[in-house]
Amino acid sequence: MATRERKVVKRGKAPKRTKLTRKPPPTAIQSSRPKSHKPKSGERQADKPKSETGRLKKLLRAATDRQTATADILKVIASSPSDVQPVFEAIATSTNRIVNGFSTTVLSIVDETVHLSAYTRTNPAADAALKTFFPRPFSAVSWSEAIRRGEIFQIADSEVDLPAQAPARELARLRGWRSSLYVPLLRDLKPIGAIGVTRAEVGSFADHHIQLLRTFADQAVIAIENARHFNEVQAKTRELQESLEYQIATADVLNVISRSTTNVQPVFDAIATSAARLFAPYETTLTTIHDSQLHWRATASLGRPVEAIERVRAIYPVPFDINNSPSARAIQERRIIEIADATASDTPKNTRRAQSAGEFRSITFVPLLDHRFHEACSIVRGFI
Numbered sequence: 001m002a003t004r005e006r007k008v009v010k011r012g013k014a015p016k017r018t019k020l021t022r023k024p025p026p027t028a029i030q031s032s033r034p035k036s037h038k039p040k041s042g043e044r045q046a047d048k049p050k051s052e053t054g055r056l057k058k059l060l061r062a063a064t065d066r067q068t069a070t071a072d073i074l075k076v077i078a079s080s081p082s083d084v085q086p087v088f089e090a091i092a093t094s095t096n097r098i099v100n101g102f103s104t105t106v107l108s109i110v111d112e113t114v115h116l117s118a119y120t121r122t123n124p125a126a127d128a129a130l131k132t133f134f135p136r137p138f139s140a141v142s143w144s145e146a147i148r149r150g151e152i153f154q155i156a157d158s159e160v161d162l163p164a165q166a167p168a169r170e171l172a173r174l175r176g177w178r179s180s181l182y183v184p185l186l187r188d189l190k191p192i193g194a195i196g197v198t199r200a201e202v203g204s205f206a207d208h209h210i211q212l213l214r215t216f217a218d219q220a221v222i223a224i225e226n227a228r229h230f231n232e233v234q235a236k237t238r239e240l241q242e243s244l245e246y247q248i249a250t251a252d253v254l255n256v257i258s259r260s261t262t263n264v265q266p267v268f269d270a271i272a273t274s275a276a277r278l279f280a281p282y283e284t285t286l287t288t289i290h291d292s293q294l295h296w297r298a299t300a301s302l303g304r305p306v307e308a309i310e311r312v313r314a315i316y317p318v319p320f321d322i323n324n325s326p327s328a329r330a331i332q333e334r335r336i337i338e339i340a341d342a343t344a345s346d347t348p349k350n351t352r353r354a355q356s357a358g359e360f361r362s363i364t365f366v367p368l369l370d371h372r373f374h375e376a377c378s379i380v381r382g383f384i
Contacts (some may be wrong), residue, residue, distance in 0.1 A: 073216065077223045081230045087223035088118035091195065091216045096120045101197040102177045105130070106220065108193045109147075109185075109358045112138045117193070126175045133171055142168050143182040147191045152210060153182040157202040172198075181205045184212040185221050192224065249274035265297070272300035283358065285312060286368075287327060293317040294327055311357040315350075324349040330365040337365040 010226040076090045088106040096104040106118040116134040122126050138144050143153035155161045156179055172178070177198035185193035186261060195213055197205075256270040268286050275284040283301035287294045300311045322329040326348055330337045332345035339347060342355040342363050351363065 004181070012341045064235070064260075073219050077219065077226065080223070080227075082227055082234070084220075084223045084227045085118070087220065091220055092118040092120050095195060095197050095213060095216055098212060099197050099205070100199070102200045103175060103198050105196045106193065107134075107196060109138055109191055112136050114141055114194075122175060129171060129174045134168070143194070143196075147182060147184040147194050150184055150186050150189060150191070152213075155180045155202055176200060178202045179204070181210065181213065183210070183217045185217050185224075187221055187225065193220065195220070237272075245278055249278055258321075258331075268298040269300070272298035276300035276302055283309075283312075283360065289315065289320055289331070294320055294325065295381055308358060312354060315353050315357050318350050321350070326351055326365045331367045331369070334367060334369060339363050 022185065046141075071088065073090050073094060076087050079084045090102045091142050092106050096100045103122050104120045105116060108115045108117045114134060114136045116131060119130060137146075137298075142155070142254065146153035151268070158169055158178050158180070162169040172180075175198065176198055179202050180196060180198040182194045182196045184191045185195070195217055197213065199205075252274055253267065256266050260266040272284045272286050276282065280302045283299065285299045286297045289295075292315060296313050299312055301309060307333075320327060320328045322332050326337045327350070339351060340362050341347075342351055342361060347355070353360075355363075359364060
């Protein structure tokens with residue numbers, strides 16, 4: 001009997017299943033390189049501390065304040081070419097505000113004497129004491145030697161640095177300050193003034209405050225020089241204008257003389273009119289001597305009513321009396337006579353009559369002299 005063979009099939013073992021394990025997150029050491037990114041606009045940098053930002057903003061604000069103050073003072077200089085007082089006051093105010101001072105003064109040095117030119121106010125009693133303190137000899141102030149050398153001068157503590165019982169210490173106590181700084185105003189290396197700023201606290205001033213005061217000092221000197229040059233030009237212009245007016249007046253009179261060889265009245269009128277124009281708003285009256293009397297010849301006035309001129313004319317003729325008539329005395333003594341107040345009790349009789357008629361206050365008598373005779377007198381009167 002045939003036997004059935006069994007076919008044995010060998011099966012291999014099934015592969016073992018491996019468990020999936022989750023890898024732990026990388027530690028700080030194992031972490032990959034940091035991701036780079038651009039900071040967004042306006043994003044604060046992580047490495048910039050807040051305190052540094054605040055410090056920079058404070059410095060920027062202080063620099064802006066200094067530039068604004070400097071520009072403001074330059075504007076005042078430009079608007080006051082002939083007057084330094086507004087500039088001094090602007091410097092005092094700006095300095096006191098920016099330096100956080102207690103009070104500030106601008107001082108001028110003229111003929112070795114210190115004058116108070118501008119100051120910031122504290123209280124009425126202290127301000128009065130400050131004004132009483134000046135003018136003062138330059139050598140008598142504590143900072144004179146340093147300013148004379150063109151150097152700054154600081155008082156860190158008035159109770160320590162100033163001598164006991166010194167007027168400056170008493171002033172410091174009354175004004176209420178303990179520390180101060182003085183910066184010179186120099187023209188051609190010579191001191192012409194100083195800026196002084198005080199504080200209620202003791203201690204030295206910061207370098208940037210000192211530099212600011214030096215800038216203000218330079219601006220003060222510019223203002224002083226501008227005013228000096230401007231006034232010199234103005235004075236020269238006035239001199240030239242007056243000289244031209246004198247020449248024109250003289251030419252006008254000479255022109256009338258050349259045309260009036262037989263009649264002196266037009267000449268008298270021209271002289272009176274020229275004098276009135278030159279000495280406006282004064283009035284001019286011209287008189288001559290005849291038969292021991294002063295006779296009216298001409299009166300001219302710019303803007304005076306005709307009635308007033310007629311009242312003056314009506315008082316003539318008057319006796320040639322040197323005791324009662326300054327006109328007669330001016331001719332007799334061949335000199336100019338001035339009466340500052342014609343209403344005074346000691347005014348001569350004839351002058352009081354003329355004053356009442358012409359309503360003038362002061363009067364000047366100028367003799368018109370002939371080399372052979374004392375012939376006439378010109379009267380120039382000034383009105384209130």
